[in-house]
Structures are given as structure tokens and as C-alpha cells.
Amino acid sequence: MFATALSQLRYGAAILTNRRIRPRDLERLARDLVATIAEFGEPGEDSALLPGRAGQVDPQLRREVTRRSLRATTRTAARHTAYYRRLFAALDLDPATLEPEDWARVPVTPKQALRALPAAFVSDASAPALMALTTGTSGTPTAVWFSRAEMEGAIAFSTISAVLGLGLRPRHTVAYAGCSRATLPLLYAEESTTRAGAAFVQLGTIEPALALDRLAAPLGLPGRSPQVTHLTTSASYLAALVQEAEQRKWHGGDFGLESISVGGEVLSAPLRRRATEAFGADVSSGYLMTEILPSGATPCTRGHLHHTTEFGHLEVLDPVTLEPTAPGGTGTVVHTPYVPYRECTLLLRYATGDLVRLPAGPPDCELAHLPATSEILGRWTGPLSTVVTAREVLDLVEAEPEVPLPARYALTEGPEGPDGPARLHLLVPRLPATGLLGRLEERAAAAGLRLSDIVLHEDRAALPPTTPVRADLREHSFESVGDPGPRRH
Numbered sequence: 001m002f003a004t005a006l007s008q009l010r011y012g013a014a015i016l017t018n019r020r021i022r023p024r025d026l027e028r029l030a031r032d033l034v035a036t037i038a039e040f041g042e043p044g045e046d047s048a049l050l051p052g053r054a055g056q057v058d059p060q061l062r063r064e065v066t067r068r069s070l071r072a073t074t075r076t077a078a079r080h081t082a083y084y085r086r087l088f089a090a091l092d093l094d095p096a097t098l099e100p101e102d103w104a105r106v107p108v109t110p111k112q113a114l115r116a117l118p119a120a121f122v123s124d125a126s127a128p129a130l131m132a133l134t135t136g137t138s139g140t141p142t143a144v145w146f147s148r149a150e151m152e153g154a155i156a157f158s159t160i161s162a163v164l165g166l167g168l169r170p171r172h173t174v175a176y177a178g179c180s181r182a183t184l185p186l187l188y189a190e191e192s193t194t195r196a197g198a199a200f201v202q203l204g205t206i207e208p209a210l211a212l213d214r215l216a217a218p219l220g221l222p223g224r225s226p227q228v229t230h231l232t233t234s235a236s237y238l239a240a241l242v243q244e245a246e247q248r249k250w251h252g253g254d255f256g257l258e259s260i261s262v263g264g265e266v267l268s269a270p271l272r273r274r275a276t277e278a279f280g281a282d283v284s285s286g287y288l289m290t291e292i293l294p295s296g297a298t299p300c301t302r303g304h305l306h307h308t309t310e311f312g313h314l315e316v317l318d319p320v321t322l323e324p325t326a327p328g329g330t331g332t333v334v335h336t337p338y339v340p341y342r343e344c345t346l347l348l349r350y351a352t353g354d355l356v357r358l359p360a361g362p363p364d365c366e367l368a369h370l371p372a373t374s375e376i377l378g379r380w381t382g383p384l385s386t387v388v389t390a391r392e393v394l395d396l397v398e399a400e401p402e403v404p405l406p407a408r409y410a411l412t413e414g415p416e417g418p419d420g421p422a423r424l425h426l427l428v429p430r431l432p433a434t435g436l437l438g439r440l441e442e443r444a445a446a447a448g449l450r451l452s453d454i455v456l457h458e459d460r461a462a463l464p465p466t467t468p469v470r471a472d473l474r475e476h477s478f479e480s481v482g483d484p485g486p487r488r489h
């Protein structure tokens, strides 16, 4: 274990001095963790100290690390990227002496700036290797360049997180039902799974009936669980799978699934419940985003998201005034991913557009030492997106089995204008659906949703434009579904 101790030490020293991290030190940490589990059946006592494990750190030390990380990241960005070089030339702010109190004077970086000119954010001291494109459900995709070293580091982090967070072991098989063109998440999922010794299947976002057949099929592999045990997917594609499973009368016992991880979209409470019932598996949703990798957030048992302080700096700001959101208020996630984890695309105060609510008081949970927000409530697209959030709409409509999944809806201005109660338009299979409408109105009122009224549409063409979802990125297959009838009874 001498080598591990040495890599741990080098890693720790690199963090404290913001020096470049050697990918092979991280790889060694991940490899030794897997070897420890293979030999002893469980991780060692010091695994809480591994990168990304959010171990408790002395608050004084954390403040110092934050101060140094912000300064080092700002200095590197101002020196090595065209965008921040120009920005800081016009600012009366020296990155070399930046203090946390000055941080609010660094302008927030809008998403449109990165989308318009990704190369302006690429460090001239780095070697761009892979362009990751976001799925761009909010419009044009955003391109983010990553270096080989960043990718190797992030793969080591995801391996550690797969083994310790997800509990992945060699008997498991992970199926990935995400878009096959999203290279980066696919690469991380495949590499971390196989490095943990587990098996990996790429399903893609194929016809849901075919995906269910593959998930239920016996694998027949020696030493492995008989069926796929883990599924990684987006909330909307999970919704499509739930719909198919419910309609064709699949049930939990048909699958060997233990865990479903959902990312990238809002996972509503009723969808989580229906997926748990349909597949007999735990369903969890974390927060990861291409632009801020390897930063992200983990859910706790009290329903917060807790954001890592190790890989980046979180702020929650009002989407319009960019002032800090008060406790109990709603704002958007603004994030600064730190060097040395990031060395290629550098971003300072990046406005993700993701809406969260801050807890009214200090959280009292197992992750209370990490900054907490609510789960992601939706995406900021204008005042309407906070009058009623995407999460509130999905919690309302995805609880109704009559509403086809993934739910198609739109919000438009109500009679009182953009800040007043909104009108909800929802696609349903047939009209009149008076029972459904009555139930939705009743539940919306009980939940205190700021809706002026609910309009049901049978014809999708008559529905105002809806937000695209990832399940829309359907991948074609030459297979056809054999038996369209009910699967089991």
C-alpha cells in the first residue's frame, strides 16, 4: 500500500498548492481501491479521504483552499484564455491578489458567451483532445473542450464514485441508456464501470420496448448477476420506459435491476415512485453538467443536493440581478470549476441556468458540511420558469397515469401577465378528460401552484411549443418488437 500512500500524498500536495495533478496518481488511487475491495470485500478505512468523497474538512482549511483555488483559477484563466484575458484587461482587478471578498466583482459568464465562441475559453497552455457537445435541449448545443489529462482524472473520479457511491462490484452489469453521441458521459460510464470490474452494455436511446427486452434478458455470464443490475439514463427516457413497462404489464420481478441513476433532467417524485414500482429498483438523481465537470452534487437522505467544494465553487444568484439569493429563496446555479482539475476549458462564475431553492436554515443531515440546495427545479428561461417551475409541473402531471410519458406541456402567460399565475397546457390522449382535469386542478390548488388555469390538448399541433426532452433523441434500430401484447400477468 506504499504506492497508494504516495499517490494520496502527491494528490493532497497538488491540491493545496494548486499544482497540476498527475493523472497516473489518480488512476493508481482508483486502481488500489478496486484491488482493496477485491481482496477484503470492502473499502479501506481511509477511503473517505479519497478525491470526491466529500470527507469532513476543517472549515478553516476549507476557506483557505477556496481562497487559493479561486485565485489560481482566475489567474490561469486571465493569463491563458482569450475571453478572460480581454475581460481582465478592462477590469480594475488583479487576479494575483484576488481575495474572496473581491469575488463578486468578477463578471458572471453567460452561457451564450461559451456557446458563441468555445475556443475563447480554451487555455493556450493546454492540449484540447475531445470536444464534448451538450445535448442542447435548450437550443444550440454548447461545445466544451477537454484535455486528455482532464479526461483521465475524471475517469478516476468516476471510478472511485462508482465503487464507493454506487457500490459497483464485479458481479454487476451496467446498462447505459443515454444518447450514443454524447461521447463524454458515455466514456466516463464505460471506463468507470469496467475499471470497477463490472460489465457494461450501451443500449442507447432505442425504442423503449426493445430496451425493456434487453434489460430483462438473461445474461448467462459466469460469476455475474443473471440480468442487468444497474441502469443509467435521463429522466425523460426513464419516463418512456415506465410508460412502456406499465402498458405491457411488466413488473419488478421480470428485471434484475438494483439501481437506476438518472441525470441531466428533472426527476419528479411521482416518476421516481412509478419507476421504483415498475422496475423494483432504487432510483436516484445526482447533478452533473458537462461544462462544470468534475464538479457536481449528490443527493442526501433529506432531499437536498450537496455540492462538492473540492472541485469547484458554488454560488446561487438571482437570474436577473445576479445578486446572491437569500436563504429560502430561488436562484440559479453559478459555478466556477477549479484548476488543476480543469486545465483546458476554463470558466469563471459560469451561469448554468439551473434553478434551485436555498434551504431556509442550515441543513441538519449527513452531508450538512457541504453546501446544500434543493434538487434542480428546472431551467431559467424567463419569469414564467419561476412562477411555476418544471419540477412543480412534473410533480403534478406525472402522478396521473392517463398523461402519456414523458409528459408534454407548455406554460404561457396568464391573464395577469408574465409575473402573474401561468396557464398550463398539457397533451392528453383523448378529450374530454373532465375527470383528469378536475383532479389536476384540485391537486394544483392543494399544492399552491401559481396556475391561472389548465388547458388540455388532444392534438399536439395545437399545443404551444414544448421544451424538447432527451427521450426525443431516439436512436433507430433494425430490430422490431416481436410481441406487442401484454408481457406478463
Ligand SMILES: [Zn+2]
Pocket (backbone or CB within 6 Å): 300, 301, 302, 303, 304, 305, 306, 363, 364, 365, 366, 367, 368, 372
Ligand atoms: Zn442534506
